[in-house]
Amino acid sequence: MRETTGEQVGTNVSDTALRGFVGYNMKRAFNAVQADLTRTLAPHGLRMITYSVLALVVENPRLRPSALAKALTVERANLVVYVDQLEQAGWVTRTPSSTDRRAYALQATLEGQQVYARAMAAVRDHDQRMLGALDPSDVAVVNKALATIEAQGRSL
Amino acid sequence: MRETTGEQVGTNVSDTALRGFVGYNMKRAFNAVQADLTRTLAPHGLRMITYSVLALVVENPRLRPSALAKALTVERANLVVYVDQLEQAGWVTRTPSSTDRRAYALQATLEGQQVYARAMAAVRDHDQRMLGALDPSDVAVVNKALATIEAQGRSL
DNA sequence: TATTGTTATACTCTATAACTATA
DNA sequence: TATAGTTATAGAGTATAACAATA
Structure with missing residues (x-):
């Protein structure tokens, strides 16, 4: 028997008022993904954001910080810190632009490319873990919907 | 003509190395959703997390903090602060449990219920804005996939 | 011994303002 | 005037350790 004056203590807490909204479902799912991805990247000395920065620097040689910030939708001011960390690790270099003395060209070092390659393999495994229970067709729908x-x- | 020695400066930055992963797409989409939702809730004196807490307290009368934290997958230590804020605003009360002297029962005040009702309408509009370009069938697939x-x- | 609520703390991400040096 | 990179700072979310009171 349940006491009518007792508190809601068990696992029967209803969140149907929130489950109808994408924002709530996205936040919950993203938190779970982020936790596993953080664990996945830590052994490689990377976090989600520094992994993303390194990926784009590897993929786009001689990339400018301002273009990189725009591509990742990150504030330039914050990007500086992430590049600092990658530079201090010896994985990314800043070389002065030959045409614009305000600007720099970012490049991955050989070690940076190797670290990225290893981390990418781990991220790929992580992604498989997270999506393992889904139909490939559903994954396609989800990725397209997220972009939309x-x-x-x-x-807005 | 493109200089072969120049830096990548334009909008042609490739992020295909990241686009294949759900985590990256989820982070980008969630950041955009969160920004609009934050703007939506601010006039009501709420943030995403305090809105969620208030919603569950309204929906589950006499809810215990520990059960609430579990339902929202939030650390108890952090939940304390959110409940503090809602209590100071006069929207939620803590009353001692009649059966367990360690515990409290959370309840929404009348004003808390009214604030929640108004905020919920705004959140509903926000949700429509974010999903406006999607088929309802895709929305169903996305919500189910996010839960999975x-x-x-x-x-893990 | 375990649980409830709590305090304190540290780390990370995000956002803004303001500065310099160049363009 | 505007842009590139930078510094500083504040707000917010997340995570852990440790504690007193109670179960």
Whole structure:
């Protein structure tokens, strides 16, 4: 028998008022993904954001910080710190631009490329873990929908 | 003509190395959603997390903090601060449990219920804005997939 | 011994203002 | 005037350790 005057103590807490909203579902899912991804990257000396920065520097040689910040939708001011960390680790270099003395060209060192390659393999495994229970067709729908939602949000 | 020695400066920065991963797409989409939701809730004196706490307290009368923390997957230590804020605003009360002298029962005040009702309407509009460009069938797939991904992540 | 609520603390991400040196 | 990189700072979310009171 349940006491009618007792407190809600068990696992029967209802969150149906929130489950209807994408924002709530996205936050919950993203938190779970982020926790596993953080654990995945830590042994490689990277976090989500520094992994992303390193990936784009590897993929886009001689990338400028301002272009990188725009691509990742990160404030330039914050990007500086992430590049500092990658530079101090010896994985990314800043070389002065030949045409614009305000600007720099970012490049991954050989070690940076190797670290990235190893981390990417781990991230790929992580991704498989997270998506293992889903149909590939659903994954495609989700990725496309996320891009659409992002574009919608940015336009407001 | 493009200089072969120049830096990548334009909008042609490739992030295909990251686009293949759900985590990256989720982070981008969630950031955009969160920015609009933050703007949506600010006039009501709420943030995402305090809105969620208030919602569950309204929906689950006499809820215990520990059960609430578990339902929202939030640390108890952090929940204390959110409840403090809602209590100071006069929207939630802590009353001692009649059966367990360590515990409290959370309840929404009348004003808390009214604030929640108004905020919920705004959140509903926000949700419509974010999903406006998607098929309802895709929304269903996304919500279900997000729940599956979350469950997968939590189990690791 | 375990649980409830709590305090304190540290780390990370995000956002803004303001500065310098160049363009 | 505007832009590139930078510094400083504040707000917010997340995570852990440790404690008193109670179960």
